Amino acid sequence: MSVVDRPDASGRFGDFGGRFAPETLMPALEELEGAFEAAWTDPVYQEELAGLLSDFVGRPTPLYEASRLSDVLGVRLLLKREDLAHTGAHKINNTVGQALLAHRMGKPRVIAETGAGQHGVATATACALFGLECEVFMGTVDISRQALNVERMLMLGATVTPVTSGAGTLKDAVSAALRDWVATVETTHYIIGSVVGPHPFPWIVRQLQRVIGDETLDQLGDTKPDVVVACVGGGSNSMGMFYPFATGTADLVGIEAGGYGLDSGRHGASLVAGSPGVLHGARTYMLQDGEGQVLEAHSISAGLDYPGVGPEHAQFKEEGLARYDSVTDAEALDAMDLLSRTEGIIPALEPSHALAWVWREREALADKTVVLCLSGRGDKDVDQVAVVRSQ
Amino acid sequence: MTFRESFEVTGERALLLPYMMCGLPDPAGTVELFSAMADAGADGFEVGIPYADPLMDGPVIQEAGTRSLASGMTLRRGLEITALIREATNLPCAVMTYVNPILTMGVAEFAHAAGGAGAGAAIIADLPVDESEPFAAALENEGVGLVQFAAPTTTDARLDRVVERADPFVYGIAEMGVTGERDGSSSRAADLAARVRSRSAVPLVLGVGISGPESAAAAGRLADGVIVGTALVRRVLDAADRATACEAVASLVGDLAEAMRS
Numbered sequence: 001m002s003v004v005d006r007p008d009a010s011g012r013f014g015d016f017g018g019r020f021a022p023e024t025l026m027p028a029l030e031e032l033e034g035a036f037e038a039a040w041t042d043p044v045y046q047e048e049l050a051g052l053l054s055d056f057v058g059r060p061t062p063l064y065e066a067s068r069l070s071d072v073l074g075v076r077l078l079l080k081r082e083d084l085a086h087t088g089a090h091k092i093n094n095t096v097g098q099a100l101l102a103h104r105m106g107k108p109r110v111i112a113e114t115g116a117g118q119h120g121v122a123t124a125t126a127c128a129l130f131g132l133e134c135e136v137f138m139g140t141v142d143i144s145r146q147a148l149n150v151e152r153m154l155m156l157g158a159t160v161t162p163v164t165s166g167a168g169t170l171k172d173a174v175s176a177a178l179r180d181w182v183a184t185v186e187t188t189h190y191i192i193g194s195v196v197g198p199h200p201f202p203w204i205v206r207q208l209q210r211v212i213g214d215e216t217l218d219q220l221g222d223t224k225p226d227v228v229v230a231c232v233g234g235g236s237n238s239m240g241m242f243y244p245f246a247t248g249t250a251d252l253v254g255i256e257a258g259g260y261g262l263d264s265g266r267h268g269a270s271l272v273a274g275s276p277g278v279l280h281g282a283r284t285y286m287l288q289d290g291e292g293q294v295l296e297a298h299s300i301s302a303g304l305d306y307p308g309v310g311p312e313h314a315q316f317k318e319e320g321l322a323r324y325d326s327v328t329d330a331e332a333l334d335a336m337d338l339l340s341r342t343e344g345i346i347p348a349l350e351p352s353h354a355l356a357w358v359w360r361e362r363e364a365l366a367d368k369t370v371v372l373c374l375s376g377r378g379d380k381d382v383d384q385v386a387v388v389r390s391q
Numbered sequence: 392m393t394f395r396e397s398f399e400v401t402g403e404r405a406l407l408l409p410y411m412m413c414g415l416p417d418p419a420g421t422v423e424l425f426s427a428m429a430d431a432g433a434d435g436f437e438v439g440i441p442y443a444d445p446l447m448d449g450p451v452i453q454e455a456g457t458r459s460l461a462s463g464m465t466l467r468r469g470l471e472i473t474a475l476i477r478e479a480t481n482l483p484c485a486v487m488t489y490v491n492p493i494l495t496m497g498v499a500e501f502a503h504a505a506g507g508a509g510a511g512a513a514i515i516a517d518l519p520v521d522e523s524e525p526f527a528a529a530l531e532n533e534g535v536g537l538v539q540f541a542a543p544t545t546t547d548a549r550l551d552r553v554v555e556r557a558d559p560f561v562y563g564i565a566e567m568g569v570t571g572e573r574d575g576s577s578s579r580a581a582d583l584a585a586r587v588r589s590r591s592a593v594p595l596v597l598g599v600g601i602s603g604p605e606s607a608a609a610a611g612r613l614a615d616g617v618i619v620g621t622a623l624v625r626r627v628l629d630a631a632d633r634a635t636a637c638e639a640v641a642s643l644v645g646d647l648a649e650a651m652r653s
């Protein structure tokens with residue numbers, strides 16, 4: 001078992017990762033790796049980033065003792081409140097860091113993909129802050145189920161470009177962003193929204209999200225959690241939380257989208273029910289058919305509706321550094337209600353998946369201390385949940 | 392004919408290498424379509440085998456891939472069709488696809504099947520030189536070359552590695568962006584061609600964004616081969632039936648060939 005500090009020269013975490021990208025992009029990926037490396041070790045960048053994280057994003061986010069819910073569960077539950085970060089999700093940790101990088105690299109234009117719209121909003125926000133032009137690619141299905149976030153992006157001055165190809169969801173938005181980048185790479189930085197894509201993206205996004213786990217470790221003090229749990233879409237909030245814990249004793253559990261159930265074939269559980277392949281520039285676990293054609297994912301949660309996962313998670317799974325499970329759409333909806341009513345916190349559908357797992361496993365977890373990454377707030381999902389409920 | 396023989400036979404004149412998605416206009420009609428292009432003056436082909444998430448392709452070739460997959464096309468069937476195209480036309484064929492279907496089939500088995508089909512080269516759009524070693528080795532065992540890409544953004548250090556490994560040619564990306572029809576007015580192809588030529592005698596084939604007789608002729612003056620894809624694929628997607636599709640591509644290939652020969 002070995003935790004990778006930074007991926008090797010080929011961008012690998014164990015057998016996963018790499019750089020399977022069109023040649024047009026390769027020089028930019030090399031340039032980005034160098035620029036991030038220089039920035040990350042530059043005290044000026046670190047100081048600017050720390051200032052933004054504290055004064056703009058509002059970090060550190062609280063580690064909240066959810067006492068009433070703990071009583072209901074019979075489990076001591078601590079919530080890492082990424083929902084309280086500016087714009088309402090952990091995504092801002094990454095976009096502020098990458099926008100600062102784009103600014104340093106002198107790239108005037110930024111593109112991003114978004115599923116739930118949280119990454120799009122966080123990117124549009126960071127671009128507004130730095131005066132960068134911003135275009136966000138979003139699948140047409142997600143545009144309709146996350147309408148609030150579309151309006152927020154527009155208000156922040158971003159362009160939202162609808163993506164009709166494929167299923168009109170996150171995978172298609174990533175592909176559209178990559179295709180745009182192939183044409184515009186000389187003037188444009190791609191702020192990818194999770195620990196996915198070709199090297200160096202999985203490494204950059206993990207480094208920018210590990211603040212979640214680093215803060216949590218600090219806030220825990222002498223408390224040693226038994227379990228650390230987070231939802232896994234592309235895997236950024238979970239990797240950000242897990243990474244600093246990976247050498248410790250806590251059981252790390254990533255929860256994927258079970259959709260209508262794994263047997264239905266309509267889910268987003270690439271680690272639990274997929275197999276290794278190359279998607280969006282990296283070797284990782286993915287949903288694919290017997291011919292190596294990528295399959296469409298399904299989840300009620302737009303942020304988890306993705307047929308791939310970050311390569312470092314694939315390595316964590318393969319080497320037993322973390323384990324992965326899934327919960328269904330219906331379980332996630334129930335968990336969303338549970339937290340709302342017992343704690344007065346409306347969670348996003350994505351972290352509701354992690355919470356649903358704690359609910360389901362509450363007997364096995366009895367009297368244990370569980371840290372859960374509450375990756376975002378649920379405002380964006382209220383309309384969609386109302387529609388689902390009325391059906 | 393092999394690519395090497397074709398490059399030699401035509402000498403100064405650049406080869407016209409149409410790209411077409413196999414499975415179009417329908418799986419049984421693909422060979423007829425390629426034969427029509429051969430009769431109209433094609434010197435060889437890039438045979439597209441569909442992938443569900445083609446990152447280097449614009450909307451037209453994406454649509455072609457979706458249609459081809461819906462008709463039941465697979466990597467294996469695409470290679471079988473390539474063998475039939477070889478048989479019918481005796482022209483060199485490069486098979487073009489993406490990494491993941493190849494990994495699923497197994498790199499060695501893909502190489503074996505491609506060699507068996509008589510493919511002279513493999514073009515793998517999301518496989519940069521950095522990741523290409525295991526693929527190149529397996530293909531070489533079966534007598535199939537692995538094409539390497541050079542883009543306008545490719546640095547000198549990368550270009551050195553690209554020209555050294557490219558077999559049987561370097562695929563020079565003539566325009567920034569994914570596949571699609573453009574006016575061919577970019578000056579980047581000329582710079583790129585000069586940078587490749589100054590390093591190596593390896594044949595250079597230009598593709599991406601070349602769509603009409605004028606831009607093909609201009610690219611032909613810079614390179615040893617020219618790939619035209621989207622403009623041809625669009626004509627097939629727009630055609631009502633197989634005969635119309637064959638006529639439409641033959642007519643454009645004829646115009647391209649004429650422009651490149653004059």
Ligand SMILES: Cc1ncc(COP(=O)(O)O)c(C=O)c1O
Nearest residue numbers: 118233234235236237303350376
């Ligand atoms: C609140 C929230 N949590 C989680 C995710 C899933 O992404 P990741 O797995 O990268 O954290 C998203 C994605 O949009 C999100 O908005």
